[in-house]
Amino acid sequence: VRRGPQPPQPAKSLPVVFVVDDDPSVREALSSLFRSVDLEVELFGSAAAFLQRKPSDRASCLVLDIRLPGVSGLDFQAQLQKANIRIPIIFMTGHGDIPMSVRAMKAGAVDFLAKPFRDQDMLDAVAAAIQRDRQARETEDSMATLRTAYGLLTAREREVMALVTTGLMNKQVAGQLGLSEITVKIHRGHAMKKMNARSLADLVRMAESLGLHQPKAHQP
Amino acid sequence: MMSTSRSSWRPSLAAILAYAVAILSVMTALVTGLLLDQFLQTMPYVSLFLCSIMFAAWFGGLGPSLLATVTATLLFTYYFVDPGGSFEVAAKDVPRVVLFATTALFVVSLSAAQRRNADSLRFARDELQATVQELARVNKALEAENARRRRVEAYLDEAQELSRTGSFSWKVSSGDVFWSKEGYRMLELDRTAKPSVDLFLQGVHPDDRHVVQHEIERGQRGEQDYDYEQRWQTSSGMTKHLHVRAHRVHFDSGEDEIVGALIDVSEARQAQEALHAAQTALAHAARVATLGEMSASIAHEVNQPLAGIVTNGEAGLRWLDRKEPDLGEVRSAMERMIRDGKRASQVVERLRALARKAPAPTMALDLNEVITEGAALLQREIQNHRIALQLDLARDLPPVLAGRVELQQVVINLMMNGMQAMEPVTGRPRRLIVRSSRHNDEVLVSVQDSGVGIDPDNIGRLFNAFFTTRANGMGMGLSIGRSIVESYGGRIWASNNDGPGTTFQFALPVRAQAAS
Numbered sequence: 001v002r003r004g005p006q007p008p009q010p011a012k013s014l015p016v017v018f019v020v021d022d023d024p025s026v027r028e029a030l031s032s033l034f035r036s037v038d039l040e041v042e043l044f045g046s047a048a049a050f051l052q053r054k055p056s057d058r059a060s061c062l063v064l065d066i067r068l069p070g071v072s073g074l075d076f077q078a079q080l081q082k083a084n085i086r087i088p089i090i091f092m093t094g095h096g097d098i099p100m101s102v103r104a105m106k107a108g109a110v111d112f113l114a115k116p117f118r119d120q121d122m123l124d125a126v127a128a129a130i131q132r133d134r135q136a137r138e139t140e141d142s143m144a145t146l147r148t149a150y151g152l153l154t155a156r157e158r159e160v161m162a163l164v165t166t167g168l169m170n171k172q173v174a175g176q177l178g179l180s181e182i183t184v185k186i187h188r189g190h191a192m193k194k195m196n197a198r199s200l201a202d203l204v205r206m207a208e209s210l211g212l213h214q215p216k217a218h219q220p
Numbered sequence: 221m222m223s224t225s226r227s228s229w230r231p232s233l234a235a236i237l238a239y240a241v242a243i244l245s246v247m248t249a250l251v252t253g254l255l256l257d258q259f260l261q262t263m264p265y266v267s268l269f270l271c272s273i274m275f276a277a278w279f280g281g282l283g284p285s286l287l288a289t290v291t292a293t294l295l296f297t298y299y300f301v302d303p304g305g306s307f308e309v310a311a312k313d314v315p316r317v318v319l320f321a322t323t324a325l326f327v328v329s330l331s332a333a334q335r336r337n338a339d340s341l342r343f344a345r346d347e348l349q350a351t352v353q354e355l356a357r358v359n360k361a362l363e364a365e366n367a368r369r370r371r372v373e374a375y376l377d378e379a380q381e382l383s384r385t386g387s388f389s390w391k392v393s394s395g396d397v398f399w400s401k402e403g404y405r406m407l408e409l410d411r412t413a414k415p416s417v418d419l420f421l422q423g424v425h426p427d428d429r430h431v432v433q434h435e436i437e438r439g440q441r442g443e444q445d446y447d448y449e450q451r452w453q454t455s456s457g458m459t460k461h462l463h464v465r466a467h468r469v470h471f472d473s474g475e476d477e478i479v480g481a482l483i484d485v486s487e488a489r490q491a492q493e494a495l496h497a498a499q500t501a502l503a504h505a506a507r508v509a510t511l512g513e514m515s516a517s518i519a520h521e522v523n524q525p526l527a528g529i530v531t532n533g534e535a536g537l538r539w540l541d542r543k544e545p546d547l548g549e550v551r552s553a554m555e556r557m558i559r560d561g562k563r564a565s566q567v568v569e570r571l572r573a574l575a576r577k578a579p580a581p582t583m584a585l586d587l588n589e590v591i592t593e594g595a596a597l598l599q600r601e602i603q604n605h606r607i608a609l610q611l612d613l614a615r616d617l618p619p620v621l622a623g624r625v626e627l628q629q630v631v632i633n634l635m636m637n638g639m640q641a642m643e644p645v646t647g648r649p650r651r652l653i654v655r656s657s658r659h660n661d662e663v664l665v666s667v668q669d670s671g672v673g674i675d676p677d678n679i680g681r682l683f684n685a686f687f688t689t690r691a692n693g694m695g696m697g698l699s700i701g702r703s704i705v706e707s708y709g710g711r712i713w714a715s716n717n718d719g720p721g722t723t724f725q726f727a728l729p730v731r732a733q734a735a736s
Contacts, residue, residue, distance in 0.1 A: 029553070030531060032532060032535035033535035036538035115523050116530035116531065
């Protein structure tokens with residue numbers, strides 16, 4: 001694994017660009033390009049080398065050659081998704097291959113650049129990818145907070161929260177759960193507090209985020 | 221006389237007759253003399269006796285004439301010397317008798333000499349006649365022989381013309397050179413030109429002169445056999461290919477000559493050249509087709525350094541445009557651009573060599589280099605087919621004599637073949653092993669795949685033109701591969717592995733010079 005020189009600021013918020021290409025020339029050229037605009041770069045000769053690296057907690061994106069020794073870029077994209085590693089990918093290809101680019105874009109690639117590409121196109125794509133990753137990370141962060149909070153609810157509080165956020169009145173909830181209206185009110189108050197919800201609307205949004213109303217809802 | 225001497229003891233009839241005639245002629249002379257004496261009173265005895273002796277000598281030769289002389293002398297003594305009627309001789313008549321006898325003997329000797337001369341003349345004439353007859357006979361036989369020889373020569377000329385074979389001889393010691401009618405015709409030389417080594421050398425193609433010179437020197441050294449080819453430039457500017465075969469012939473006389481045949485092989489050579497040209501064109505077409513199959517990989521191969529150059533250039537500009545330009549970064553970006561530019565041109569050069577129409581010249585080749593270069597060209601193809609390539613190359617491989625591009629074509633073709641055979645394979649590793657090794661006087665290259673293998677029924681037909689088991693295959697690759705390998709004196713074959721897949725191998729003779 002080759003690493004680009006570290007930027008002077010060790011700021012955790014600074015983004016990093018990962019480049020996976022089996023051609024050292026292309027790797028080095030990309031490294032130079034990204035560093036010239038003060039982006040941090042890490043270089044990898046193969047998909048396997050990239051996988052050995054610890055997941056980054058910084059905003060990042062992956063610049064990936066579609067033809068790689070061993071595993072192709074598209075297969076690698078699928079592998080990452082399977083392993084639940086979400087990182088925006090910018091594909092590079094030696095020659096414009098339309099079916100491949102369609103597949104890549106459908107699978108969620110940020111962009112698809114034919115070599116040789118314009119430097120601005122690459123930088124724009126990288127900027128967009130990092131932006132997307134940043135947002136995804138923020139969403140991920142808030143989701144994590146939500147899940148942590150949700151994890152603190154008691155089973156009864158969760159039942160109450162799930163029913164209340166569907167728009168049922170306290171009385172109706174009490175009827176369904178076989179509780180008194182007062183008890184429902186107390187559980188609801190605890191849930192609001194634990195979830196840090198300022199209003200019922202807030203709680204409804206949180207329930208949606210947690211997917212409490214979908215049949216395939218993700219349960220912690 | 222001759223007859224008596226020849227018929228040893230038994231006198232022949234002719235001899236008896238001769239003696240009888242001698243006696244008779246003497247008697248006739250006596251009777252005539254007596255009669256003439258009686259009636260004419262002349263005494264011509266001496267003349268008549270001499271005449272009879274001469275007659276006997278003329279008719280019978282020495283023996284009968286001597287008999288006649290003795291008889292005539294006795295009769296002369298008896299009848300005409302006193303006292304007559306007896307053989308006694310009076311003292312006064314002794315000279316007469318002696319004179320008569322002497323005269324008679326003289327006549328005999330003269331006659332004998334004359335007769336001898338006549339005999340020898342006749343003998344000489346007879347001999348001459350016999351000789352003339354013999355000569356005439358011999359002449360006739362010679363004429364017949366000549367006619368036969370002319371006919372044979374005509375047949376030979378005809379055969380030489382039909383077979384485009386002229387004959388020649390060279391007596392090294394005297395420098396005498398001969399070549400046949402067809403030889404003249406073939407060399408397009410004027411029939412009046414006197415054959416010579418120098419005249420021959422003048423027509424030899426300049427590029428082959430050293431070859432012929434070498435053979436002439438061998439002739440002068442006394443070597444036995446000659447077999448070589450040369451080109452000949454006719455006066456009309458045409459180039460002919462001659463095959464010369466000769467050997468030294470030792471004659472009983474102790475002299476020896478180099479006798480041989482000049483064979484015009486121009487047509488065969490032209491056909492061979494045409495075939496070679498066709499094969500070269502076909503091989504080229506196949507190479508171009510292979511390049512077509514590899515086009516995606518090639519585009520990548522060329523594009524990669526180009527992308528590097530462009531990106532490095534752009535990055536360099538960005539480093540320059542910074543508030544504080546980083547010249548170190550600019551410099552290394554430019555160095556990478558140069559490196560990539562060179563790399564791109566190497567790729568293009570390799571491809572151009574493969575696409576080139578004219579065949580590469582035959583040279584001493586390291587097959588390991590050919591294999592490594594072929595593998596480099598196929599690198600992308602290998603990746604795309606997800607193949608694990610293993611090169612197992614022998615060290616210190618002796619060189620072989622062949623064309624680089626052609627052999628690269630064979631290697632690439634076998635590797636492509638192996639990769640295509642592994643395309644349907646999913647359950648096991650796709651492994652392609654290329655090996656090189658030396659076996660005795662050959663260098664062996666094998667390409668082993670773990671593909672689907674070959675139906676044993678088809679293994680014999682693999683190298684036939686237009687034989688293919690692939691839906692979109694032309695069936696030319698292996699057949700061209702075989703013609704290339706065979707043109708360098710090698711062989712190529714295929715066999716199924718003990719495990720899955722097939723192994724293709726070819727062997728080329730180690731370059732003679734390097735082997736010795």
